Amino acid sequence: MEATSTAGRAGAPPAAPPPRAFTTKKEFYAQFKKKSIAHELWLRFLKNRTAVAGLIIFSVIAIVAITAPWIADYDAVVTKIDIAARLQPPSASHWFGTDELGRDILARIVHGAQVSLLIGITAIFVSLAVGLVLGGAAGYYGGKTDSIIMRAMDVFLCLPDVLLALAIIAAFGNTKLNLIIAIGLSFSPKFSRVVRAAVMSVRDNEYVEAARSIGARDHRIIARHVLPNCIGPIIVQVTLYVANAILTIAALSFIGLGIQPPTPEWGNMLASGRTFMRDFPHIVVAPGLAIFFTILALNLLGDGLRDTLDPRLKH
Amino acid sequence: MDAQQNMLEIKDLTVEYVVDDEVVHAATEVNITIPAGKTFGLVGETGAGKTTTALSILNLVPTPAGRIVSGEVLVKGQDVLEASPKQLRAMRGNQVAMVFQDPMTSLNPIKTVGEQIAEGVRIHRGVSDKEALGQAKKLLEMVGIPGGRMSEYPHQFSGGMKQRVVIAMALACDPDLLIADEPTTALDVTIQAQVLKLIRELKESSRMAMLMITHDLGIVAQVCDSVGIMYAGRIVECGTLADIFDDLRHPYTRGLFDSLPDIENRRAELKPIPGLIPDPVDLPPGCAFHPRCSYARPECSRDLPPTRWLSDTHHVSCHLYKDTAENMLSA
Numbered sequence: 001m002e003a004t005s006t007a008g009r010a011g012a013p014p015a016a017p018p019p020r021a022f023t024t025k026k027e028f029y030a031q032f033k034k035k036s037i038a039h040e041l042w043l044r045f046l047k048n049r050t051a052v053a054g055l056i057i058f059s060v061i062a063i064v065a066i067t068a069p070w071i072a073d074y075d076a077v078v079t080k081i082d083i084a085a086r087l088q089p090p091s092a093s094h095w096f097g098t099d100e101l102g103r104d105i106l107a108r109i110v111h112g113a114q115v116s117l118l119i120g121i122t123a124i125f126v127s128l129a130v131g132l133v134l135g136g137a138a139g140y141y142g143g144k145t146d147s148i149i150m151r152a153m154d155v156f157l158c159l160p161d162v163l164l165a166l167a168i169i170a171a172f173g174n175t176k177l178n179l180i181i182a183i184g185l186s187f188s189p190k191f192s193r194v195v196r197a198a199v200m201s202v203r204d205n206e207y208v209e210a211a212r213s214i215g216a217r218d219h220r221i222i223a224r225h226v227l228p229n230c231i232g233p234i235i236v237q238v239t240l241y242v243a244n245a246i247l248t249i250a251a252l253s254f255i256g257l258g259i260q261p262p263t264p265e266w267g268n269m270l271a272s273g274r275t276f277m278r279d280f281p282h283i284v285v286a287p288g289l290a291i292f293f294t295i296l297a298l299n300l301l302g303d304g305l306r307d308t309l310d311p312r313l314k315h
Numbered sequence: 316m317d318a319q320q321n322m323l324e325i326k327d328l329t330v331e332y333v334v335d336d337e338v339v340h341a342a343t344e345v346n347i348t349i350p351a352g353k354t355f356g357l358v359g360e361t362g363a364g365k366t367t368t369a370l371s372i373l374n375l376v377p378t379p380a381g382r383i384v385s386g387e388v389l390v391k392g393q394d395v396l397e398a399s400p401k402q403l404r405a406m407r408g409n410q411v412a413m414v415f416q417d418p419m420t421s422l423n424p425i426k427t428v429g430e431q432i433a434e435g436v437r438i439h440r441g442v443s444d445k446e447a448l449g450q451a452k453k454l455l456e457m458v459g460i461p462g463g464r465m466s467e468y469p470h471q472f473s474g475g476m477k478q479r480v481v482i483a484m485a486l487a488c489d490p491d492l493l494i495a496d497e498p499t500t501a502l503d504v505t506i507q508a509q510v511l512k513l514i515r516e517l518k519e520s521s522r523m524a525m526l527m528i529t530h531d532l533g534i535v536a537q538v539c540d541s542v543g544i545m546y547a548g549r550i551v552e553c554g555t556l557a558d559i560f561d562d563l564r565h566p567y568t569r570g571l572f573d574s575l576p577d578i579e580n581r582r583a584e585l586k587p588i589p590g591l592i593p594d595p596v597d598l599p600p601g602c603a604f605h606p607r608c609s610y611a612r613p614e615c616s617r618d619l620p621p622t623r624w625l626s627d628t629h630h631v632s633c634h635l636y637k638d639t640a641e642n643m644l645s646a
Contacts, residue, residue: 206416207420212373213412213415
């Protein structure tokens with residue numbers, strides 16, 4: 001955005017102003033005006049208590065995940081086997097106790113958060129990218145393009161997410177990259193639908209026709225006029241599907257096709273702990289709670305964002 | 316006036332929409348010629364086919380429903396309907412620009428007005444972003460908005476200012492032909508006056524041709540050089556401003572003028588045209604206006620009225636003038 005002229009009206013001080021100084025009242029007030037939409041949405045969001053709770057819980061989990069290497073050293077704590085200290089209940093030195101190989105569960109949960117969030121979020125961005133392209137094209141062009149793309153997506157929608165991801169991993173091996181691609185692809189039909197619906201509601205606006213009337217190409221119109229106006233529903237879906245993706249990772253890891261031990265991941269922690277569950281419940285409670293709170297936080301946040309961004313649901 | 320000077324020539328343009336297997340006759344055998352620097356007013360009721368005609372000039376008739384059946388649209392001699400997508404893009408915004416009806420919806424709510432004006436410049440002039448924005452600022456000032464406001468969003472402008480922004484967008488690449496589709500319909504009268512003043516000034520300062528679509532004869536009187544009256548997809552009467560305002564011939568044109576309030580005789584009752592515009596899916600046979608026409612004759616419901624040229628500039632399509640050029644409405 002071009003910096004506004006600092007020349008100002010008659011009577012403004014002629015001296016060269018320092019950067020970010022406003023020489024006229026108008027410019028001064030304009031700074032506030034510009035933020036008004038975002039600011040208003042933020043205020044509306046803050047009124048939604050459960051959504052704010054979701055945001056806080058998720059922020060804490062995200063910060064913990066980012067700072068995981070400083071909280072517990074990977075080699076010295078997270079994967080260090082100490083049979084003498086196995087299956088200890090929660091204590092001052094091991095807040096969540098230790099697992100069947102004597103590893104500190106808290107440290108493993110924290111590092112597991114990093115794995116889950118990283119893969120969950122990247123996978124969703126993969127499916128978002130696919131969804132924006134396919135859904136955008138289907139919604140914007142309509143007609144045959146729409147039918148072909150969406151019928152293909154319907155075929156994928158028939159398969160359960162986990163099954164589709166499972167098939168991809170079984171075929172290409174379970175590296176982290178494959179996991180991201182598998183989950184990303186299995187969620188992309190859903191994103192395509194959401195993007196398509198949003199695009200269809202925007203594409204008939206007169207400003208889209210206006211853009212066409214000044215000679216803009218289709219891809220420019222879609223990228224610069226249509227998709228930015230669909231951002232609301234897309235943000236909501238991203239939030240909700242990140243939760244789903246994290247669940248899918250946990251599910252795949254639980255059945256042994258996701259993240260492999262010794263790398264800590266909530267799903268594989270549950271899987272390896274389940275044989276000891278009856279006598280040492282703490283070993284599965286901790287990863288279970290971690291999954292529960294992450295999913296809860298993302299769902300609360302997503303619902304709150306939906307209420308904030310969709311004016312039709314305003315009460 | 317040789318053909319080369321005609322910015323726009325529409326020849327026998329027929330456009331249809333196919334909706335649920337029904338054919339909507341949106342525009343039929345429309346002929347319009349606009350020389351450089353002149354303004355043509357296209358007048359008619361809602362649904363008469365004015366906007367469809369305008370959209371076909373940019374070859375933007377919505378597909379797949381819309382179909383240009385026949386005819387030619389020549390912009391500076393080049394046939395728009397035969398042009399390749401690339402030629403079309405190069406023409407849209409650069410040679411022909413359009414001002415849409417409702418400024419509230421024709422601006423993108425999440426981009427600053429400066430960016431939106433600059434977009435056309437960037438597409439057609441291949442200049443840097445900074446230059447394009449500088450140009451946008453000049454355009455904004457030209458339409459009477461302080462350049463400093465270019466970094467604001469559409470919702471921060473009033474309706475009249477938004478329409479000025481839309482006009483600035485249309486003028487961004489200095490088009491040869493400006494299509495204004497009811498540019499003042501969504502505005503209140505004082506703002507209307509401002510926008511019309513701006514349009515008149517632009518007209519005087521450039522050689523731009525203009526197609527002004529409206530249903531307001533007052534606007535036509537203020538801005539246009541010639542006028543076409545459209546009814547149910549056909550131009551029923553066409554002439555210079557003087558031809559139409561002082562010597563109107565078609566009963567429909569008469570009806571339009573009669574339905575205006577008379578400022579000198581405020582007690583006079585308005586005389587609206589009885590009935591409604593016909594369903595374009597099922598147009599009456601013969602002259603589409605005959606069910607509402609008080610001059611209707613038996614042949615009106617049978618035959619399409621012939622077009623009679625009353626002078627070099629004035630033509631009318633009505634059975635009343637089949638054998639005579641005398642004004643049959645004077646009685």
